[in-house]
Each structure stands twice: as C-alpha cells, then as structure tokens.
Amino acid sequence: MSAHSTQHGTHQGAEFDSDHGSNHIVPVRVYVAVFLTLIVMTWVTAFVSTVDLGRLNVFVALSIAIFKASLVILFFMHVKYGTRLTKMIVLAGLYWLILLLFIAMADLWTRTWMGVPGR
Amino acid sequence: MITAPPPVHVKKNYLNEKTGLKSWLLTSDHKRIAILYLIVVTGFFALGGIFAGLIRLELATPAGDLFESNQYNKIFTMHGIIMVFFFLIPSIPAILGNFLIPMMIGAKDLAFPRINLLSWYIYMLGGVFTLYVLFTGGVDTGWTFYTPFSSSYSNGYVVAAGLGIFINGFSAILTGLNFIVTIHRMRAPGLTWFRLPLFVWAHYATSAIQILGTPVIAVTLFLLVLERGLHIGFFDPAYGGDPVLFQHLFWFYSHPAVYIMILPSMGVISEVISTFSSKKPFGYTFIAFSSVAIAVFGFLVWGHHLFVAGQSIYAGLVFSVLSYVVAIPSAIKVFNWAATMYKGQIRMETPMLYAIGFIGLFTVGGLTGVVLASLGMDVHLTDTYFVIAHFHYVMVGGALLGYLSGLHFWWPKMFGKMYSDVWSKVSAVLVFAGFNLTFGPQFLLGYMGMPRRYHVYPPEFQVFNVLSSAGASVLGLGLLLPAVYLTWSLKYGEDAPPNPWGATGLEWQTQSPPISENFEVTPVVTHEAYDYSTVQEVVHIG
C-alpha cells in the first residue's frame, strides 16, 4: 500500500470503535450503592460458610466472590462505561484464567479413572 | 571552473541526530532501543552458541572426556536458558518489531516509549542475574527447572537463575503490552486491520501470547524460589506436593513460548516471500488469522510435554488431539507461502535464500512435531534426541533463519548501508548445510533411543554424534560470517536507497535510515496491502 503524504496539518487519529467514554463521570450514589452491596455480601459469605451445605459451600462462596468482583470491575473500574476494546481485554483475561484452571484441573480430576497408578 | 566537490550532505537521521552515550542510554526512540537490543541480544546469542559448541565437542566421544558430568550439565542448562529466554524470545520482537512496527503503521513511536526503554533495562537486569549465575558456579537443572530436583536436590544457583528469568519475563511482557496498544490505537489514518502488513499481524498474535503466558512462568519461578529459599513446600513430595503440578504450570507458558519464538519469524517470512516474488501474499486473510489461531490454540496443548510424566491418559488424549489441531494453521501458512511464489517475479536475494531455507526446515520441524504429538509415538520418543532434533529444526531452522532473513531484509533500512551479496549468500548456504548435518542425524539417534541431556552415552550412538558435531562446526562458521560482513557494511557498505528491494511497506516510503519521527507528515493509506503496481523505486539486483 503506498501512501501519499497529506498536506493539511491536522490529521485525524486512528479511528476508535464506536463508544469511547473514557472520561465518563460516574455519579457518587452509584459508588455508595456498590460499596454497601460489597460490604453486605462480605458478611453474607462469612455467615453462609458456617452453615454446612456440603459440596455446595464452595460454589456459593465462589459465586458471591465472582459477583462482588464483577461489581468492582463494572462500576469502580469504569469498564461498564469503557470502550469495547477494554471490555474485550477484560473478558480475554478472565477466559484465559479459566482456561488455565480447568484444563490443568482436568488432569488432576481424571487421574484415578484408569485405576492404574500413574496412568 | 572547478567547483569544490559538493559537501557530502549527510542526511539527518535517527542515528546521527543526537550523539553521545547519554542520548543512547536514555533514548525513548523505538529505533534506538531496537539497536540497543540488537547489540545485547547478539552478545547473548554468541554466548549461547559457544555453549552449543562445547556440548557438541563433548558429545563427539561416548566417554566424558572434555568435562565432568556436573560441568556438562551446567553447560547444557546455560545453553538452554540463554538461547530460550535471552535470544529466541526477544530477538525478533525486540529488535525488528521495535524498529519496524511504528513505521509499518505510520506512527511516530510506540504507545509508551519510556516503558519500551524500561523493558530494555529489565532485560539487562535479567541478563546480569544470569551472568552472575554463570560466573559464580552455574545451575544444573536444565532450562526446565523440574522439581523436586531444582527445589531440593540441585546444588546450583537455582534461586538466582530463577530470579533472572523472572525479571526477564517482565521485559517481554512490557514489549507485548506496548505492541498491543500501539497496533490498536496508533495506526495511520486509512490503515484498516486488513491493510496491515502480515509482520504486524504476527507480532499482534505474539504479544497476546506474551501477555497471557509470561506471567504464569513468573509465578511458577516465584513459587520455586519460595520453596527453595524459604523451605515453604509448594511442590515438595514430602508434604504431598505434586511435581507434575510444577510441570503443568511450567509448560502452560513454555509451549506458547515456542509460538512466541516462531510467530515473529513467520511474519518476517510472509514479508520477504511477498517482496521477492513481487506478489501479494496468497490468502492474506488466511495467513493473518492463522497467526491469531496459533496464539489462541497454542494455550490448549501444553499437556503433550507430560504424556509420560504421570498425567492421566484421558488428559493426554485431549492434549494430543488439540496438538493436531494447532498444527493446521502452520500448515496453512506454509502452503500459502508456496502459493505466493506461484507466477511471481522471484529474485533470489539473501533474505529470500534464508526464507526458502526457513520454509524447508520449518516444514520438517513442524512435521516431526506432529510425530511427537501422537501418544504412542511420544512414549518411545520423548526425552530422546528425536525431541532435540525436532525443536532445533523449529527453533534454529525456523526462528533463527527467520531472524537472519529479517535482519538481512531490513538492514539497509535500519543502517542505510547495503552488505556484500556474495558473502551473505555464502553464509546462508553454509548455515543451511551445517544445520542439516548437525540435526539431521539426531532424528535417527532419537529413534535409537539415546536420551537427551546425556554426558556419557553407549558406543553404538557414536557415529551419529560425530556427524552431528561435524555439522555443528560448519553451522558455527556459517553463523560467524554475518557478524563479519554486516559490521563491515556499517562502515564500508554502499549507501542504501529508501526502497532497495522494491517492497510495499510504509517503512519503505521514508528515507533509510529514517529520521527520528519516521515520517515528515503522518502518511494516509489509500491502497490495499502489498500493491506492487505502485512501487517505482529502482530495484537492487544482487
């Protein structure tokens, strides 16, 4: 691709994707609401853990933690108002974390299936 | 009327604009940082090459004549660490990538120039740690640092070596981060994703792997250092720790790392094959997306390093079938390169010689990888010289030849000097011949069952080892030549025109060597990629 240099001085920066709200001002009441939810959920998860739900304990604790984390990501970290690219990067990061955890754990879960030590 | 010969008007460029050590060591110009990397990475490559020579010397005889077992183990470990972490991973992204990506997308510099300089200093700090390890006693764990040997039984400098690679990892992370943001946000107007050169696509995929993979080896080495230094047992079998977990964490990064090493070379080869065939790469979108596919699928296959390591066979099945899927994008690339040459106007310049060598050797390397990906075959062949031959065919035949092809292709642009065609072609042939003689016989050694990392071996393997050592000397000579004629060209080479090879990239639109801001005015891209009809420059006939 050849390019001819442009005469006019200003040049338009690389085009961005549709929404670019990097300096969106989030109202304070949203922060306070998210904050209170996080505090409540912390104490909820602490109490729930003292109730014996057997295997379910793990899932309850993790789903509460995931909910709290998504609150922080979306509101405190402005990803809800950020560019589509930022959202993609966040999702890619979480997806690769899940990749690492589940594929490696797949080996640990299936180690005893064959019934032969070490296979 | 004799007029004084016109004063030799030395063009202002990024090399002579500012001078003095300070202007180099505190530069934020991506081109100068690339030159800094070139010097240091070449130094480490030479060091790693010396160790390779010592290994081949030792293995010429079955008995351990040259070194003690302990010394030999430290030598092959240092060869591994230096070549993998200090040459193969940084070589093309940090040198050619740093220099060319801003120019290829019409930008003045990378998104974060000071972070770019920081990543060079981090690379140097990692290098200092590794040299400290080298000069004070070495480490004998192999570049894979498997526990519990590395954490409780090795008497080498495992902690210092681990920290060296831990630090070096951040240099790669920062380079990857810089490239991703630059490619996303700083393309020239009119430069859509599908007008980008394939070199940029390849580096985008490489940076994604660096960002997603390198932190995992950082944490793995962090745990290893904790376990060995503070006796906090993460992988210690005495506490019920699982050494196979270390291997999972290690290979989660280290397999995608081999794609970090090969993808930039693939980018270079796409550029070189297209330029010297004067043809748009056949299946541009296929080659571009196969880079991204390699980056994504590359993270799903690390378990093929653990087939016999005590991993469950069911996990092995999954990893084996996924390893075959990840081989397909590489096959697509090779076939598309061949199709690019169809009906082209092919000029056999030095970069093209290395590119042809790359395609041939990388195909053999890739196919032997497909051989190792099958469970039944891997049981016999893993940890033997077959694996050594496989990954040298991909790393030396692939990544190194890609690096040399790129270096010879963009040398005129980087330094404004042409190098000797004759000597560079001689060196290409020597490297190709020496390489095949070194690593070809190792496939046969591998099937015979000679294990890797053996200081002493049974006498029936000697014939192949002697052949391999002979080949190593030819390869060594072939690799020394570029150091000679390239540095020679800096002073005595003829001046290079802006576009000596008739290429179509934006980097060829500006002078060689370029000015600090790359372009007087940011170019606007109006044509499709690789449009050779628009190239009018005089073409250098070697």
Added chain:
Amino acid sequence: MNIEPRSFQLFPDSASNFAGTVDGLYLYMVLISAFFSLLVAFLIIFFAVKYRKRPGAPVPPPINDHSIGAMILEIAWSVIPLGLSLVMFAWGASIMFTESRPPKDALNIYVTGKRWMWKIQHLEGAREINELHVPVNRDVRLTMTSEDVIHDFYVPAFRTKADVLPGRYTTEWFRPTKIGDYHIFCAEYCGTKHSGMIGWVHVMSQEDYNKWLSAGSGEGSMAEEGESLFRQLGCGECHVRDGHGRAPSLRGAYGMIVDLADGSHVRFDEAYIRESILYPQAKIVAGYDRIMPTFHGLISDEGMLKLIEYIKSMGDPNGMTLERSGPNEPANLQKTGPQMSPESEIKAPTTAPRASAGTGKQQ
C-alpha cells in the same frame, strides 16, 4: 555379567509386544512427513526457478485469492493434513491405551529409582541393582516409585518409558518377545550422574529365569518380609484380621472401592495404602475415627513395597496362606506404640512422632 559393547546400529532392536505397532506407526508417519516435506521443497524450488525475475518483466498481477478455486485450495490443504494427522492420533492413542492397561496376570516387579541407580525387587525376594531379569513371552508389570527426584524407566528396545515420581507409584508394562540384553536408560534429567543411571534388561527363557530366581538371594519373599514388618510396626493391633479392631480389616481389601468418611470413594490400591500409611488422616474409611499414627519417615520405600505386597497377599485366596500368624497370635492390644527395632526397613525416625498423633491414646 558384562555385556560386550554394541557396534553401530541404524534401527533399535524390537524386543517387545509394543515394538511392532510403534514401528508401524513410525513408518506411516515418516512416509507422510517425507511426502509433505518433499512436496513443499519441490514446490518452492520449482517456483523459484520457473518464475525467476526476467529483466524488464512487468510486475505480476495479483491473483484473486477470494475466488472459489482459492477457497477450495485453502480448505483442501487444511482438511487433508488434519485427516492424515487424526489417523496418527487415533493409532497413537490406541497404543497408549494398551500400554496403560497392564494385564491382570502380569508378573509384578517393583522398581525403586534412587539417584543414579535402579533398585529392583522381585516378589520372590530376589533384589537387583541396575539389572532386570525377566522371562521371555510373559507379561511383566513394573510398579515404580522414586526416593528422591523424578526419574524415568526407559527401555528403547521395548519402546516404552514412564516417569518414576517421588511420593507416587507409576506403572509400566511390556511383554518381552526376544531373548537378549537390552539397555535401560533414565530418561528424565535427575542430576549429576543422570547419564550413569543405566542398566540392562536380561530377557531369558522361562527355565533360565526359574533357575536364576531360585539361585537368587535366600531371604524370604516380599510378602513374608512385609508380614514381619506389619507385625513389628504393630499394625495388626488395630487392623485385626476379623474386622473387630479399631481399624478396618485389610483382608481382601486390595482392589476394592472404599467409602470414605467425607462421602467420597477411593480405590484401595498401592497409592491409597501408601498415602494412608504416611498421611493416615487424609482419607479415613467411613465409620472409623482418626486415630492412626503417621509412619512418615519411619518406613523406607522398599519397606513400603513389602507392606503393600503383604497386604495384597492377605486378600487373594490362592495367595500364600499366612494363617499361622492368625487368631492364635497372643492378643497384645494393650501394647502402646510400635516397638522400635533396628530392622533395616525401619529408618531412624527423622521426625519423632509427637504425642498428639500417638497410637490410640487420645480419644
């Protein structure tokens, strides 16, 4: 018995049931690889020569790579290689599956990897270092563990290898098909003498093997030594044979699925025996409380293998009947703590068992 050094070989001996299929797969792969390598090499060299730059020739017009033909080409050279490689996958997977399922009646041999030597124990009590005598045409199953780092028991002539992990048992099996001597290599880097950790497999006819076995060391079989160790450590006090003791009876337990206190299940195999001896409270059987003391650091790896062999032999009816030490054994339940006897299998306690985890006292 020294083996005379071999001369040059181009291809390894094939001396096991796996060698045939593995070599067949290898031949298939070499043919496929050769075909594609030569195809690509021929293409690029042919194009380089045929379409070399003629001076003054115009720039070649770009080929439309979005045409139907181009698409078919792209799909073809994706699907065909994938198809060929999936055959490799399936063939290799089937080999690996057979290698992962040792036959039930295989001759069981225990291998212990220790830095830079292989210690091999036969059931009949014979013990060897870096030597493995096996009968020809008989399935042999190796149960292996390591005392320190990761090793790998690799016999190129049998085309099999398996890592030998510390803290775990791994299995490898083969059926030697050709009498002769074959290399053993350690194929996982294990330190200074990694290249010295080698040995020989001697495949012998059945008669020679029986002769060798009987001429072997006079000690009792592993099961007998395991049984004496079992008594010395006082295991019999809780693991009473008839099941009324404070611990589950081990008779006939080997190979069964056991229900655990936390509701999960585990197979009563070598790994579970070893884990419960070293970390007794990790997987407590349902209905029993956590009173078993740990023997961590008190039993050598060979001693552990002997105990396992004894526990295995308790169950199978056609195994050696060990009734002589059965019910008429004097009940000595009030004895507390395992007697410390300097028997070679019991190592000096590196970590003295603390009172809290002592036997049966705290309730």
Added chain:
Amino acid sequence: MASQVVPHEHEVTTLKHHFANDEQQKDASTIGMWVFLVTEIMFFGGLFLAYFAYRQAYPAAFASASNKTNLWLGAANTTVLICSSLTMAMAVHSASVGKRKLLVAFLVLTLMLGGIFLGVKAYEYHDKWVHHEVPGYHFDCEGCDDAGHAPLFFSLYFGMTGLHATHMLVGFVILVILIFQSAKGKYTAKWYTPIEMFGLYWHFVDIVWIFLFPLLYLIDRSKTGLK
C-alpha cells in the same frame, strides 16, 4: 469557530508528541493498564491453580488448616479493604471534577485504610508464627486433621497473601507519590490519568483479596462453627 481557549501559562500541554490528541492518549493508557492487569490476573492465576489442585487432593487437611485462621478478623479486614476501594473510587471521582482538596483527602484515606489492612495482616502472620504454623520452620499444626498435608495449605496461605501484601506495598509507594503530586496541583479535570490508572490497579488488588478471603478463610467452617 469555537472560542479559542487560551491555555493558561502554567497549563503545560500534557499531550505526548506521538499521540494525535488527548483522547487517543487517554484511551491508550486505559488499554495499556488493562493489558497489564490481565498479566496480573494470569500471575495470580498460577497460584489459584496450585490452590485448587491441592484443595481437591487434600480436602481434610485444607478444611482443618483453614479453620485455624481467624474468620472474623478476615471478614473485618475484607471490609477495610473494600472501604479503601470506595475511597479510591471517590478520589478518581473528585479528580475528574477537579476538586483538588477532596482528591488529596481521599487518597490519604485510601493510604490509611490500606495501612490498617496490612497491620491486621502483620498481626495474623505473627499469630501464625507463634503457633508454629509457618511451614518449614518446625511446623506443628496443633490438632489438625491430616497434619502431614497441612503445610501445603499454609504454604499457599503465605504465598498468596504475601504476594497480595507485596502488591499493596507497591501500591503504597505509588500512592504516596500521587498524594504529593496532587497536593501540588498537577492533576486537573482535563488530565488526571495517573490517578485513574492507579485506581484501576488498586481495585484489582481489592478484587484479588475478594477471592482470597473465601478461598483461604472459609473452607468448611461448619465444623468449628463461629469460633
């Protein structure tokens, strides 16, 4: 033509030479910061894998060892860290509306809350040291089930919380620098990117603790109840 805003004499242009305009520069920083946070996610991801692997292998050891940690202190500590996350968000908010005093106040508050958090952690570490629960240093998990595997839990406990604390210390250093700079008025409503980037980093450190708290403190608490 919009009235030309004459830049004040001290309002130095913060636009770097290689960016087209402020918009592009701010956007690039945000993306660069998020790419860095992805590397942090994978960095902690490796530790989480080790945690899940060993918890799946030795549930009894992990349950009893986890019950030796103080549940309520952990919950209180989580609350402290969430408060510091709120004050950080408020700091970013006040920077975006140009209130300099409020910005400095919230940054100082964030620093103090972080300090309280690390103080509690130091106390917990000392408490574990006294009870010989540090693996490798005459480790003795008093009354633990499956004490043989307990060191693995505590290795992970110290590994994960130690790495988290290190990230907080790095955060403190940057926070102190930011406090001085914002006190001097370096950040205006038009350009406060460093504050926002540090905000992202701080919230990330908070998210890591949001996961660490349940995973390390709340395993099978039903057995020991509210002790």
